[in-house]
Amino acid sequence: MHCPFCKCTDTIVKDSRPTExxxxxxxxxxxxxxxxxxxxxxxxxxxxLKVIKRDGTKEVFSYDKLHKSLSIALRKREISDETLDKLINSISRELEKTGESEFSTTVVGEYVMKALAQTDPVGYVRYASVYRDFSKPEDFNRFIEDELKHVLEQDKTPAK
Structure with a gap:
Protein backbone atom coordinates (compact mmCIF):
# COMPACT_ATOMS: atom_id res chain seq x y z
CA MET A 1 0.00 0.00 0.00
CA HIS A 2 1.41 3.38 -1.00
CA CYS A 3 1.55 6.13 1.60
CA PRO A 4 -0.97 8.80 0.54
CA PHE A 5 1.36 11.52 1.86
CA CYS A 6 4.85 10.70 0.56
CA LYS A 7 4.03 7.82 -1.84
CA CYS A 8 6.43 5.43 -0.08
CA THR A 9 5.64 1.85 -1.16
CA ASP A 10 6.54 0.13 2.11
CA THR A 11 3.89 0.93 4.73
CA ILE A 12 3.50 -1.02 7.97
CA VAL A 13 0.19 -2.43 9.24
CA LYS A 14 -0.12 -1.42 12.92
CA ASP A 15 -3.59 -2.81 13.59
CA SER A 16 -6.16 -4.91 11.71
CA ARG A 17 -9.72 -5.67 12.69
CA PRO A 18 -13.03 -6.38 11.02
CA THR A 19 -15.60 -3.62 10.77
CA GLU A 20 -18.65 -3.95 12.99
CA LEU A 49 -20.17 -3.09 -10.64
CA LYS A 50 -20.57 -0.37 -13.24
CA VAL A 51 -22.77 2.69 -13.20
CA ILE A 52 -24.35 3.93 -16.42
CA LYS A 53 -24.50 7.71 -16.29
CA ARG A 54 -27.25 9.82 -17.86
CA ASP A 55 -25.08 10.58 -20.90
CA GLY A 56 -24.59 6.84 -21.50
CA THR A 57 -21.00 6.62 -20.31
CA LYS A 58 -20.08 3.88 -17.87
CA GLU A 59 -17.81 4.02 -14.88
CA VAL A 60 -16.86 1.64 -12.10
CA PHE A 61 -19.11 1.90 -9.03
CA SER A 62 -17.21 4.03 -6.54
CA TYR A 63 -17.52 3.37 -2.82
CA ASP A 64 -15.72 6.68 -2.23
CA LYS A 65 -18.18 8.69 -4.38
CA LEU A 66 -21.10 7.15 -2.54
CA HIS A 67 -19.39 7.85 0.79
CA LYS A 68 -18.89 11.49 -0.19
CA SER A 69 -22.49 12.07 -1.29
CA LEU A 70 -23.91 10.36 1.80
CA SER A 71 -21.54 12.31 4.04
CA ILE A 72 -22.89 15.53 2.57
CA ALA A 73 -26.51 14.41 3.08
CA LEU A 74 -25.76 13.33 6.65
CA ARG A 75 -23.53 16.27 7.61
CA LYS A 76 -24.12 17.41 11.21
CA ARG A 77 -26.41 14.45 11.83
CA GLU A 78 -25.70 11.98 14.61
CA ILE A 79 -24.58 9.22 12.28
CA SER A 80 -21.31 7.49 13.17
CA ASP A 81 -18.67 6.61 10.61
CA GLU A 82 -19.38 2.94 11.28
CA THR A 83 -23.09 3.43 10.58
CA LEU A 84 -22.22 5.26 7.37
CA ASP A 85 -19.90 2.41 6.33
CA LYS A 86 -22.64 -0.13 7.12
CA LEU A 87 -25.08 1.87 5.02
CA ILE A 88 -22.74 1.94 2.03
CA ASN A 89 -21.87 -1.76 2.41
CA SER A 90 -25.57 -2.58 2.55
CA ILE A 91 -26.27 -0.60 -0.63
CA SER A 92 -23.42 -2.25 -2.53
CA ARG A 93 -24.48 -5.73 -1.29
CA GLU A 94 -28.06 -5.04 -2.44
CA LEU A 95 -26.74 -4.08 -5.87
CA GLU A 96 -24.57 -7.22 -6.02
CA LYS A 97 -27.50 -9.45 -4.96
CA THR A 98 -29.45 -8.46 -8.08
CA GLY A 99 -27.01 -10.47 -10.19
CA GLU A 100 -26.56 -7.53 -12.56
CA SER A 101 -23.22 -5.86 -13.09
CA GLU A 102 -24.39 -2.57 -14.61
CA PHE A 103 -26.84 -0.10 -13.07
CA SER A 104 -28.19 3.24 -14.16
CA THR A 105 -27.59 6.16 -11.84
CA THR A 106 -31.36 6.17 -11.28
CA VAL A 107 -31.31 2.61 -9.91
CA VAL A 108 -28.35 3.36 -7.64
CA GLY A 109 -30.09 6.54 -6.45
CA GLU A 110 -33.24 4.59 -5.57
CA TYR A 111 -31.23 2.09 -3.52
CA VAL A 112 -29.56 5.00 -1.72
CA MET A 113 -32.92 6.69 -1.09
CA LYS A 114 -34.39 3.47 0.34
CA ALA A 115 -31.42 2.96 2.67
CA LEU A 116 -31.41 6.60 3.81
CA ALA A 117 -35.15 6.58 4.49
CA GLN A 118 -34.61 3.74 6.96
CA THR A 119 -31.54 5.34 8.54
CA ASP A 120 -32.15 9.09 8.85
CA PRO A 121 -35.24 10.98 7.59
CA VAL A 122 -33.42 14.33 7.49
CA GLY A 123 -30.55 12.87 5.46
CA TYR A 124 -33.17 11.27 3.23
CA VAL A 125 -34.76 14.65 2.47
CA ARG A 126 -31.36 16.30 1.95
CA TYR A 127 -30.25 13.59 -0.49
CA ALA A 128 -33.62 13.72 -2.28
CA SER A 129 -33.32 17.49 -2.71
CA VAL A 130 -30.22 17.01 -4.86
CA TYR A 131 -31.16 13.66 -6.42
CA ARG A 132 -34.63 14.84 -7.43
CA ASP A 133 -33.35 18.36 -8.25
CA PHE A 134 -35.63 20.41 -5.97
CA SER A 135 -35.78 23.97 -7.27
CA LYS A 136 -38.31 25.67 -4.98
CA PRO A 137 -39.49 25.33 -1.37
CA GLU A 138 -42.73 23.71 -2.51
CA ASP A 139 -40.69 20.76 -3.80
CA PHE A 140 -39.61 20.02 -0.22
CA ASN A 141 -43.18 20.26 1.05
CA ARG A 142 -44.51 17.97 -1.66
CA PHE A 143 -41.76 15.42 -1.06
CA ILE A 144 -42.28 15.41 2.72
CA GLU A 145 -46.06 15.17 2.40
CA ASP A 146 -46.04 12.45 -0.24
CA GLU A 147 -42.97 10.26 -0.01
CA LEU A 148 -41.44 10.78 3.42
CA LYS A 149 -44.80 10.45 5.15
CA HIS A 150 -45.43 7.20 3.24
CA VAL A 151 -42.01 5.79 4.14
CA LEU A 152 -42.37 6.65 7.83
CA GLU A 153 -45.85 5.11 7.94
CA GLN A 154 -44.47 1.87 6.45
CA ASP A 155 -41.94 1.69 9.29
CA LYS A 156 -44.81 1.84 11.82
CA THR A 157 -46.73 -1.00 10.17
CA PRO A 158 -46.38 -4.15 12.32
CA ALA A 159 -44.71 -7.12 10.63
CA LYS A 160 -47.01 -10.07 9.86
Whole structure:
Protein backbone atom coordinates (compact mmCIF):
# COMPACT_ATOMS: atom_id res chain seq x y z
CA MET A 1 0.00 0.00 0.00
CA HIS A 2 1.41 3.38 -1.00
CA CYS A 3 1.55 6.13 1.60
CA PRO A 4 -0.97 8.80 0.54
CA PHE A 5 1.36 11.52 1.86
CA CYS A 6 4.85 10.70 0.56
CA LYS A 7 4.03 7.82 -1.84
CA CYS A 8 6.43 5.43 -0.08
CA THR A 9 5.64 1.85 -1.16
CA ASP A 10 6.54 0.13 2.11
CA THR A 11 3.89 0.93 4.73
CA ILE A 12 3.50 -1.02 7.97
CA VAL A 13 0.19 -2.43 9.24
CA LYS A 14 -0.12 -1.42 12.92
CA ASP A 15 -3.59 -2.81 13.59
CA SER A 16 -6.16 -4.91 11.71
CA ARG A 17 -9.72 -5.67 12.69
CA PRO A 18 -13.03 -6.38 11.02
CA THR A 19 -15.60 -3.62 10.77
CA GLU A 20 -18.65 -3.95 12.99
CA UNK A 21 -20.75 -5.59 10.27
CA UNK A 22 -17.90 -7.87 9.19
CA UNK A 23 -18.07 -6.64 5.59
CA UNK A 24 -14.54 -5.19 5.57
CA UNK A 25 -11.19 -5.27 7.31
CA UNK A 26 -9.99 -1.99 8.78
CA UNK A 27 -6.21 -1.62 8.72
CA UNK A 28 -4.36 1.13 10.56
CA UNK A 29 -1.08 1.79 8.75
CA UNK A 30 2.06 3.83 9.32
CA UNK A 31 4.63 5.02 6.83
CA UNK A 32 8.27 4.37 7.84
CA UNK A 33 9.46 7.29 5.69
CA UNK A 34 7.27 10.19 6.85
CA UNK A 35 5.71 8.59 9.98
CA UNK A 36 2.20 9.44 8.76
CA UNK A 37 -0.67 7.22 9.90
CA UNK A 38 -3.70 6.37 7.81
CA UNK A 39 -6.51 3.85 7.61
CA UNK A 40 -7.38 1.52 4.74
CA UNK A 41 -10.35 -0.80 4.27
CA UNK A 42 -10.32 -4.13 2.49
CA UNK A 43 -13.71 -5.30 1.16
CA UNK A 44 -14.95 -8.34 -0.71
CA UNK A 45 -15.98 -7.49 -4.23
CA UNK A 46 -18.20 -10.11 -5.84
CA UNK A 47 -18.04 -8.58 -9.30
CA UNK A 48 -17.07 -5.25 -10.74
CA LEU A 49 -20.17 -3.09 -10.64
CA LYS A 50 -20.57 -0.37 -13.24
CA VAL A 51 -22.77 2.69 -13.20
CA ILE A 52 -24.35 3.93 -16.42
CA LYS A 53 -24.50 7.71 -16.29
CA ARG A 54 -27.25 9.82 -17.86
CA ASP A 55 -25.08 10.58 -20.90
CA GLY A 56 -24.59 6.84 -21.50
CA THR A 57 -21.00 6.62 -20.31
CA LYS A 58 -20.08 3.88 -17.87
CA GLU A 59 -17.81 4.02 -14.88
CA VAL A 60 -16.86 1.64 -12.10
CA PHE A 61 -19.11 1.90 -9.03
CA SER A 62 -17.21 4.03 -6.54
CA TYR A 63 -17.52 3.37 -2.82
CA ASP A 64 -15.72 6.68 -2.23
CA LYS A 65 -18.18 8.69 -4.38
CA LEU A 66 -21.10 7.15 -2.54
CA HIS A 67 -19.39 7.85 0.79
CA LYS A 68 -18.89 11.49 -0.19
CA SER A 69 -22.49 12.07 -1.29
CA LEU A 70 -23.91 10.36 1.80
CA SER A 71 -21.54 12.31 4.04
CA ILE A 72 -22.89 15.53 2.57
CA ALA A 73 -26.51 14.41 3.08
CA LEU A 74 -25.76 13.33 6.65
CA ARG A 75 -23.53 16.27 7.61
CA LYS A 76 -24.12 17.41 11.21
CA ARG A 77 -26.41 14.45 11.83
CA GLU A 78 -25.70 11.98 14.61
CA ILE A 79 -24.58 9.22 12.28
CA SER A 80 -21.31 7.49 13.17
CA ASP A 81 -18.67 6.61 10.61
CA GLU A 82 -19.38 2.94 11.28
CA THR A 83 -23.09 3.43 10.58
CA LEU A 84 -22.22 5.26 7.37
CA ASP A 85 -19.90 2.41 6.33
CA LYS A 86 -22.64 -0.13 7.12
CA LEU A 87 -25.08 1.87 5.02
CA ILE A 88 -22.74 1.94 2.03
CA ASN A 89 -21.87 -1.76 2.41
CA SER A 90 -25.57 -2.58 2.55
CA ILE A 91 -26.27 -0.60 -0.63
CA SER A 92 -23.42 -2.25 -2.53
CA ARG A 93 -24.48 -5.73 -1.29
CA GLU A 94 -28.06 -5.04 -2.44
CA LEU A 95 -26.74 -4.08 -5.87
CA GLU A 96 -24.57 -7.22 -6.02
CA LYS A 97 -27.50 -9.45 -4.96
CA THR A 98 -29.45 -8.46 -8.08
CA GLY A 99 -27.01 -10.47 -10.19
CA GLU A 100 -26.56 -7.53 -12.56
CA SER A 101 -23.22 -5.86 -13.09
CA GLU A 102 -24.39 -2.57 -14.61
CA PHE A 103 -26.84 -0.10 -13.07
CA SER A 104 -28.19 3.24 -14.16
CA THR A 105 -27.59 6.16 -11.84
CA THR A 106 -31.36 6.17 -11.28
CA VAL A 107 -31.31 2.61 -9.91
CA VAL A 108 -28.35 3.36 -7.64
CA GLY A 109 -30.09 6.54 -6.45
CA GLU A 110 -33.24 4.59 -5.57
CA TYR A 111 -31.23 2.09 -3.52
CA VAL A 112 -29.56 5.00 -1.72
CA MET A 113 -32.92 6.69 -1.09
CA LYS A 114 -34.39 3.47 0.34
CA ALA A 115 -31.42 2.96 2.67
CA LEU A 116 -31.41 6.60 3.81
CA ALA A 117 -35.15 6.58 4.49
CA GLN A 118 -34.61 3.74 6.96
CA THR A 119 -31.54 5.34 8.54
CA ASP A 120 -32.15 9.09 8.85
CA PRO A 121 -35.24 10.98 7.59
CA VAL A 122 -33.42 14.33 7.49
CA GLY A 123 -30.55 12.87 5.46
CA TYR A 124 -33.17 11.27 3.23
CA VAL A 125 -34.76 14.65 2.47
CA ARG A 126 -31.36 16.30 1.95
CA TYR A 127 -30.25 13.59 -0.49
CA ALA A 128 -33.62 13.72 -2.28
CA SER A 129 -33.32 17.49 -2.71
CA VAL A 130 -30.22 17.01 -4.86
CA TYR A 131 -31.16 13.66 -6.42
CA ARG A 132 -34.63 14.84 -7.43
CA ASP A 133 -33.35 18.36 -8.25
CA PHE A 134 -35.63 20.41 -5.97
CA SER A 135 -35.78 23.97 -7.27
CA LYS A 136 -38.31 25.67 -4.98
CA PRO A 137 -39.49 25.33 -1.37
CA GLU A 138 -42.73 23.71 -2.51
CA ASP A 139 -40.69 20.76 -3.80
CA PHE A 140 -39.61 20.02 -0.22
CA ASN A 141 -43.18 20.26 1.05
CA ARG A 142 -44.51 17.97 -1.66
CA PHE A 143 -41.76 15.42 -1.06
CA ILE A 144 -42.28 15.41 2.72
CA GLU A 145 -46.06 15.17 2.40
CA ASP A 146 -46.04 12.45 -0.24
CA GLU A 147 -42.97 10.26 -0.01
CA LEU A 148 -41.44 10.78 3.42
CA LYS A 149 -44.80 10.45 5.15
CA HIS A 150 -45.43 7.20 3.24
CA VAL A 151 -42.01 5.79 4.14
CA LEU A 152 -42.37 6.65 7.83
CA GLU A 153 -45.85 5.11 7.94
CA GLN A 154 -44.47 1.87 6.45
CA ASP A 155 -41.94 1.69 9.29
CA LYS A 156 -44.81 1.84 11.82
CA THR A 157 -46.73 -1.00 10.17
CA PRO A 158 -46.38 -4.15 12.32
CA ALA A 159 -44.71 -7.12 10.63
CA LYS A 160 -47.01 -10.07 9.86
Missing amino acids: DGAAIRRRRQCPECDARFTTFERVQMRE
